Amino acid sequence: MEWLSLEFMQRAILAALITGVMAPAIGTYIVQRRLSLLGDGLGHLAVAGVGLALLTGTAPLPLAIVVCVAGAIAIELLREAGRAQGDVGLAILFYGGLSGGLLLAGLAGQGAGTLAGYLFGSLLTVGAPDLWVIAVLGLVVLVVSIGLMPQLFAVSADEPFARTIGLPVRVLNILVVALAAITVTVSMRTVGLLLVSALMVVPVSTANQVVTGFRRGMFAAMGVGAVAAVSGTIGSYYLDTAPGALIVVIAILLFAASWPLSRLLQGDSTAPRQVGSPDDEATRQKVPEEHPHVHGPNCGHRAVEHAGHVDYVHDGHRHAAHEDHYDEH
Amino acid sequence: MTNPPAAPPAIRAAGLDVALSGVPIVRGVDLEVAAGEAVAILGNNGSGKTTLMRAVLGLTAHRGLVELFGTPLDRFRDWARVGYVPQRSGILVQQATAREVVASGRLGRRRAFRPETAADKAAILDSLDAVALAERAGDRFARLSGGQQQRVLIARALASQADLMVWDEPLAGVDHVTQSLLAGVAENLKARGTTIVMVLHEIGPFASVLDRAVLVRDGRIGPHVPHPAHRHGGHESDDLADNPAVTGLEAV
Numbered sequence: 150m151e152w153l154s155l156e157f158m159q160r161a162i163l164a165a166l167i168t169g170v171m172a173p174a175i176g177t178y179i180v181q182r183r184l185s186l187l188g189d190g191l192g193h194l195a196v197a198g199v200g201l202a203l204l205t206g207t208a209p210l211p212l213a214i215v216v217c218v219a220g221a222i223a224i225e226l227l228r229e230a231g232r233a234q235g236d237v238g239l240a241i242l243f244y245g246g247l248s249g250g251l252l253l254a255g256l257a258g259q260g261a262g263t264l265a266g267y268l269f270g271s272l273l274t275v276g277a278p279d280l281w282v283i284a285v286l287g288l289v290v291l292v293v294s295i296g297l298m299p300q301l302f303a304v305s306a307d308e309p310f311a312r313t314i315g316l317p318v319r320v321l322n323i324l325v326v327a328l329a330a331i332t333v334t335v336s337m338r339t340v341g342l343l344l345v346s347a348l349m350v351v352p353v354s355t356a357n358q359v360v361t362g363f364r365r366g367m368f369a370a371m372g373v374g375a376v377a378a379v380s381g382t383i384g385s386y387y388l389d390t391a392p393g394a395l396i397v398v399i400a401i402l403l404f405a406a407s408w409p410l411s412r413l414l415q416g417d418s419t420a421p422r423q424v425g426s427p428d429d430e431a432t433r434q435k436v437p438e439e440h441p442h443v444h445g446p447n448c449g450h451r452a453v454e455h456a457g458h459v460d461y462v463h464d465g466h467r468h469a470a471h472e473d474h475y476d477e478h
Numbered sequence: 479m480t481n482p483p484a485a486p487p488a489i490r491a492a493g494l495d496v497a498l499s500g501v502p503i504v505r506g507v508d509l510e511v512a513a514g515e516a517v518a519i520l521g522n523n524g525s526g527k528t529t530l531m532r533a534v535l536g537l538t539a540h541r542g543l544v545e546l547f548g549t550p551l552d553r554f555r556d557w558a559r560v561g562y563v564p565q566r567s568g569i570l571v572q573q574a575t576a577r578e579v580v581a582s583g584r585l586g587r588r589r590a591f592r593p594e595t596a597a598d599k600a601a602i603l604d605s606l607d608a609v610a611l612a613e614r615a616g617d618r619f620a621r622l623s624g625g626q627q628q629r630v631l632i633a634r635a636l637a638s639q640a641d642l643m644v645w646d647e648p649l650a651g652v653d654h655v656t657q658s659l660l661a662g663v664a665e666n667l668k669a670r671g672t673t674i675v676m677v678l679h680e681i682g683p684f685a686s687v688l689d690r691a692v693l694v695r696d697g698r699i700g701p702h703v704p705h706p707a708h709r710h711g712g713h714e715s716d717d718l719a720d721n722p723a724v725t726g727l728e729a730v
Contacts, residue, residue, distance in 0.1 A: 181570060296591045303582040307569045313535050314586040314638065315557030361618055363574040 152386050160275045161339070162382050165392065167287035168336040169348065169378025173356070173370035174294040175328045176349030177363070181305040187224075187326070188346030190239060191333040194220040194246035195342050198334070199267050200253030209267065210279055214286075214334045220246065221330035225323050269341035270393035272386060283335050290328050294367070301325060302363055339378065341393035348374055351400040358407035359414060373403055485513040486548030488642045488673040489534055494542035496526075496533045496697075503529045504540070505697040513547075513641070516664070516674040516687050521694035527677045528565070528646055530694060535562060535644060546642070558586035561640030563631050565647055566624065576622065576630045577615040580605055583637030605636040608663055625656035632663060643667060645676045649683075657683045 152158040179187055198213030205212075224239065254264050266274055275283075294301070304311045304321045312318050329349070336345040356369035381396030388395065489511040496504035503526045511517050521527040533540040536551050544551040547559060561583070571579060583605065584598045594602075606612045609629035614622065619630055628648060635643060648660055661683035667674055668687050681688060693700030 181572060183570065299581060299585055299588070300590060302574065302578065303585055306571050306574065306579070306582070307564065309532070309535075309537050309564050309568065310562055310582065310634070311585075312537060313557060313560050313562040313644075314583070315555065316585060357573045361573065361575060361616065363578050366573045 152383060157273055157275065158386060160277065160280050161272045161392070162379055164275045164280055164283050165339045165378040165382040165396070166375055167283055168332075168339045168345075169374040169376070169396075170371045171287045171290045171294075171332050172336060172340075172345060172348040172378075173352040173374040174367060175290055175325070175332050176353050177367040177370055178294070178301050178305050178325050179329055179349055180353045181302070181363075182325075185350045186346065188329060188333055188349045189343075190224075190243040191217055191221055191326075191330050192337075192342035192345055193243040195330075195334045195337060196250030196264070196267070197246040197253070198250070199264065199337070199342075200250035200257070203257040203259050203263065204253045206257075208278070210282055210334065210337070213337065214331060216246075217330040217334045218327050221326040222323055225326045229319065229322065265391070267337045267341060268343045268393075269391035270337070270339050270344070270396070271341075272382065272392055275338045279338060283338075286331050286335050290332055293324065293328060297321070297324075298364060298367070339382065339392060340396050341391065344393040344397045347397040347400060348378065351397070351404050352377065355400070355404040355407045358404075358411040373400070377403060486545070487511055488513050488515070488547060489675065490543070490545040490548075491530075491534055492543040494530070494533060494540055494544065496529050496538055496540045498529065498538070503697050504533060507542075507694075507697075507699050509534075509692065509699065511673060511675055513673055514668075514671050516668050516684075516689050517676070518681055518684065518688050518691040519675065519677045519694060520679070520681070520691050522679075525694045526697040527694040531644055531646060531675065531677055535560065558638060559641045560586075561635030561638045561643045563635045563643070563645040563648060565650065566627055566631060569627075569631070571619045574619050575616050576611060576619050576626075576633075577602060577606065579619050579630050580615075580633045580637050583634040586638050601637045601639060605633040606630075608636055608666070609633045610659060624651040625653050628652050629656060629659070632660060636663070636667075640672070642673045643675070645674070647677055647679070649678065649680075660684075661687060 176188070179185065195213045195217040198216030199209045201216065202209040202212040220242065224242065227238065251261070251264065254260075265271075300311075300316055300321055301324070303314070304316060304318055305325070308318055311321075332349065333342065333345050336342075336348065340348050352370040352373035353366070355373050356366045360366050360369045377400040378396050381399045382392045384399070385392040385395045487510045489509060491507055491509040494504055494507040494509070495502065505526075507530060509530070519527045519531065529538060532538045534544055534546075534551075536544070536554075546554045547556065549556070580602050581594070581598070584594070584601060588594070588598060603612065603615075606615050609632055611626060611629055611633065614626065619627060622630065628651070632645070632648065635645070649657055652660070664674055664676075664684060664687045674687070676684065676688075678684065681691065
């Protein structure tokens with residue numbers, strides 16, 4: 150436990166804890182809108198800010214935040230105007246950011262080695278002033294993500310409805326991407342810019358395997374993120390690797406572990422499960438498809454209890470045995 | 479509860495034009511829905527009825543006049559009075575529960591950064607109850623059947639306790655039990671004086687609730703169809719469906 154007394158490790162672990170909690174919080178909204186790769190692109194953009202800071206000799210974190218947030222707002226305004234479904238525009242912006250950052254760093258006489266500390270995280274480089282910036286911005290992201298949960302959920306789930314209920318949809322949309330940009334940038338010393346997106350997405354998917362509900366899912370994801378970030382940071386001290394790599398590997402292992410756990414929680418997947426009452430759309434017709442086997446408890450198709458008999462889920466519809474054929478329910 | 483005669487119409491549109499990507503979808507529509515009235519907007523796929531309602535709610539750019547409750551759309555702020563049920567397909571919900579979806583309906587009446595009040599909680603529960611889904615409140619929305627999802631979206635609009643309901647194709651992919659349940663919900667709303675506008679393919683179970691139907695054909699409003707048994711009670715339920723203008727539409 151020698152790492153506990155090392156000041157740089159204390160700072161790194163605190164920074165990782167903040168990142169591990171805030172990334173899934175904002176990530177929950179990003180995943181909800183099916184923008185899982187947005188964080189990755191924002192990470193590319195932040196590299197330009199880092200390169201600019203290296204060239205001008207200023208602190209990288211504030212400049213990267215400014216560049217990344219400005220880029221994120223531009224992306225959202227483009228999306229709103231309906232121009233950014235052409236994802237080519239986004240690709241150009243993102244790769245422009247990455248290549249521009251590398252170029253600026255090179256001009257500053259810093260090689261890819263210096264940048265690697267920002268791309269994949271670096272334990273030694275979380276300075277005391279950085280930690281303050283991370284803590285304050287982490288708090289902002291958490292207060293907004295949790296405090297505005299109903300509003301941000303409504304906008305992510307159903308934008309037209311959110312408009313007709315009078316929510317300031319544009320402001321809320323910009324808020325989500327700006328907070329995502331802040332999260333990405335703040336995480337550059339812990340998970341790193343190229344891997345932070347994983348911490349915004351993977352814990353959210355993990356939580357969705359085991360808990361039901363948007364709110365509970367978000368809090369569970371924050372817990373999963375914190376565990377992955379802190380254990381990955383400590384582990385990387387012993388393994389002497391970039392912390393980002395281990396953090397993301399641990400997050401993915403937790404996701405893999407959540408699969409059998411979700412099966413356990415939902416009961417045996419082949420056991421009959423009540424999914425609908427007779428009021429479900431039950432259109433009964435003969436099924437013309439070939440059936441190489443007779444549906445049964447062990448045929449691999451999910452069994453579903455339906456109006457007093459058992460249907461078997463088959464290619465997205467339900468089969469019920471009826472004399473020599475299957476009715477489609 | 480009837481509105482005083484001086485109440486402005488819930489919806490007034492005049493000379494309304496909507497073009498999507500340069501293609502005219504709604505053309506010169508005049509539409510007025512009085513407070514407390516129940517009106518069906520009928521038409522075929524692609525006739526422009528959904529776009530018409532989206533324009534009335536300010537969801538799509540338009541030319542011409544739109545007023546809600548007597549206020550021009552660009553100055554209208556009283557959105558808590560509007561309960562919108564969009565088509566089910568546009569909703570992105572993965573893990574949220576039915577209750578969480580319905581709770582969104584309260585946001586027009588809630589302040590930011592404040593928890594749900596007792597009134598919010600009661601309205602959410604009552605709305606789920608009204609569509610007979612109280613015991614599915616904790617289930618994932620995405621795992622419900624199509625008919626149940628439709629009921630959740632109706633409950634979300636009910637939770638706002640709006641004066642004007644706009645339902646877009648509430649019968650799409652919905653079984654008969656749900657259809658009659660939704661007709662009951664609409665009847666209760668009407669009895670409370672709520673204005674109801676529904677985009678429909680066919681009148682079906684709503685015949686007894688509706689005062690009249692408006693036909694949309696190719697972006698224009700066709701002949702108005704007055705409900706023959708308007709507010710006389712009794713034998714009204716099948717009259718509208720027998721109207722040649724309405725039944726003719728289904729045959730097209």
